[in-house]
Every structure is written in structure tokens, then in C-alpha cells.
Amino acid sequence: YPDRARMLAISVFGTCCNIITFQSTNGPYNxxxxxxxxxxxxxxxxxxxxxxxxxxxxxxxxxxxxxxxxxxxxxxxxxxxxxxxxxxxxxxxxxxxxxxxxxxxxxxxxxxxxxxxxxxxxxxxxxxxxxxxxxxxxxxxxxxxxxxxxxxxxxYHEYGSLFDFLTTHTLTEEMCINMAFSIVSGLHHLHQEIDGLVTKKRTIAHRDIKSKNILVTKDFQCCIADLGSVESELTPSAVAQMSTVGTVRYVAPEFLKLEVQNELFNPFMDLTKADIYSTALVLWELLNRTVGFFGADQDSLPEYQQPYDGMVQSEPTLPDMKVIVVDQRQRPPIPVILSPSSVNRLDVLVGIVTECWTEKPATRLKALRIKKDILPLLTVNDPLQSNR
The missing domain is CATH 3.30.200.20 (Phosphorylase Kinase; domain 1)
Structure with a gap:
């Protein structure tokens, strides 16, 4: 039966071709x-x-x-x-x-x-x-x-969150700058869009940056955690949930206005800019526990404080924050005079912070720019120099 055998062979070949086509079209199993x-x-x-x-x-x-x-x-x-x-x-x-x-x-x-x-x-x-x-x-x-x-x-990181760490530890100037650089490096990776042949990643906004959502590693770097609120830019769900996402104390000015004044959300607003504002508050937390920020004496450092402590109640509401942040345009305090031995590097970091918590989102620095500005502050022998 040569004809029947030939037809069977053709049928098997056709089935194999279909399987190959399906695999190439649909990609590998995920x-x-x-x-x-x-x-x-x-x-x-x-x-x-x-x-x-x-x-x-x-x-x-x-x-x-x-x-x-x-x-x-x-x-x-x-x-x-x-x-x-x-x-x-x-x-x-x-x-x-x-x-x-x-x-x-x-x-x-x-x-x-x-x-x-x-x-x-x-x-x-x-x-x-x-x-x-x-x-x-x-x-x-x-x-x-x-x-x-x-x-x-x-x-698992035994030092716990940055909030916990700062509550019980003070920082050297070196530690402060290293931690700041590592936080911004992680944030830049989230915000970065990658469209390579092998690696692809869309821009991601964290939407709940705070010291409790950042962990301290054994070598005193930081890593960003808690991605349960993340969102890519400009999605409908981000618009719908914006008033309920994020920790009140760290909410950016533009979203304080949205909640209290019931203003229409601008769908073209870059959600990553709100992350930058929140990150500025975290960097201030680092500075506030750094020797040299209030003077050379470690004993002069205040106890750990959350952003806006003393300006609002311990559990502030969105209207409370709007009064301080938007209406009065206040920000966490920065000392006028820094230690002469620290003024060069810490002053640069202070400048970065003030450019990142401005009221207008468009004037805030991007994560990549912050990373580039902090990089020269690292010492030559610092292991973070390799994390460019």
C-alpha cells in the first residue's frame, strides 16, 4: 500500500509543522x-x-x-x-x-x-x-x-526596614550617601523602560515609597520592597485608585489637592514624579540621622523623626497634610549651618532633596539624574561605585 503510506507520512509532517508554528507564534511556556x-x-x-x-x-x-x-x-x-x-x-x-x-x-x-x-x-x-x-x-x-x-x-534582611534601622542607629556621612545612592539606584531601575531584544521592562511607579518599605542589607545598602501598589504609567486603574494608594505622610502635593479639592485627575501626569517626592522625604530621614548634619558632635543628633513630625499629628489625615504641604508650603526642616567637614557632600545631597520635593511635579529631578548627581559623592574605594 505505497499510496496509503505516502498519505500517512504527509499527514504526520503537516501535524509537526503546525506544532512548530504554534510554538514559534506563542513563545515559550510562561x-x-x-x-x-x-x-x-x-x-x-x-x-x-x-x-x-x-x-x-x-x-x-x-x-x-x-x-x-x-x-x-x-x-x-x-x-x-x-x-x-x-x-x-x-x-x-x-x-x-x-x-x-x-x-x-x-x-x-x-x-x-x-x-x-x-x-x-x-x-x-x-x-x-x-x-x-x-x-x-x-x-x-x-x-x-x-x-x-x-x-x-x-x-530576609536582619536589619529590617530603614525605619527600624534609623530608629536605633545613627549614620556616618559615608553610610548616608551610600544608602541614598542605593535607594535611588533601585528607584531608577523601577522607573526605567527597557526595550531590548532579550530584556523588556515597562516603566513602573512604586506609589508607596517610604522608609518602612525599604530594607537595609547586611552591607548597609538599601533595597526597595513592597511592590503591591506598583503601577505602570497612565493606566485607568492608577487613576481610579490614586486617592487610596500611598501612605498619607508621603503623599505628593498634587495628590493632596486631588483628594481634598476633588479636582479632576490629569491622566497625563507622570506617576513616577510622586515617587520622587516621597524619595526626597526618605533622603531627609537619612540626613536627619547623619553625624555632621546638625554639627560634628553625634550627641547633637535628634532622635529619629518621621517627615513632618511636630507639624502634624502622629496619624495625619489627607486634609491635615494638605494644610501643611500645599497651603503653607512647608517641608521638613533643614539646618542652616552644616559641619564644615561635611558641607561639601551633605550640602549636595540637601540640594538634591530640595529639588525633589518641589510642589510642581515637572520641576522635580528624575531618578537617573539624582543617581548621576550622587555618584561623584561616593568614595573611590566604595563598593557601590561598581553599581553605576
Missing amino acids: PVDMISGEPGDSNDRTDITILHNGSCEEDTSGSGQGAPVCVQRTIAREIKQLEKLAKGRYGTVYKGEYKTQFVAVKKFHTKEEDSWKREVELYNTQSLAHTNILRFIAADNRDNGIATELWLVTD
């Missing part, structure tokens, strides 16, 4: 592609995970609807939970032990599933690997018998 349901479909509960050791099980959404998804079933069972580290808007962070290393486990509230999805998807789809952005290890979910816990596993 776990994020397995998110089921349409955006905004509250009936579909889906799980986004990173595959670990190549093993997974199929599961369906909690509602019984939606396509099966590949769910990691290993890492949550292998992590030994230790003490609680912090509690925030989206969940609670624990110290954990995974095999031979300590990790941080952020457990999201079930109602904050969208934030968990957003953060995991960003780590999976965007090129966020950077020394000054908290390193992502894995994501998982776990049933504790009462509810489903949504886990985000990251590097």
Missing part, C-alpha cells in the same frame, strides 16, 4: 500565561505561582469555575515559620527558615489577593532583578484550615 479568568472577574479565584523543582499539580479556582492552573505544592510545606517581623496594609511578614537559609514570608490577607497577584506577576514578567530591589524567591498558597494564605517568599 507560568503567568496560566492565569485564568478575565480581568476584574471576581468570581474566578486563580493562583499564580512560580514552578519549583519542576513539579506541580493541577487545581481549579475556588469557585469551581475557570481553567485549571498549575499550582506549586512544595515550598510552603518546606518553610519553617519563625517569628513575626511586621504587619502592614496588605498582610503580615514572618521570618522563615527554608533548608539552610532564612527567608521572609509575606502572607497576604485573602481580600488583598489582587495585590498578591500584581506583585507576583511583576516579578514573573518584568526584569526586576536588581541589587537594590528586594529579591523574589517564590510564591505559593497554603490552606491553614480557616482560609487560604497567599505567600510571597523573598530574601
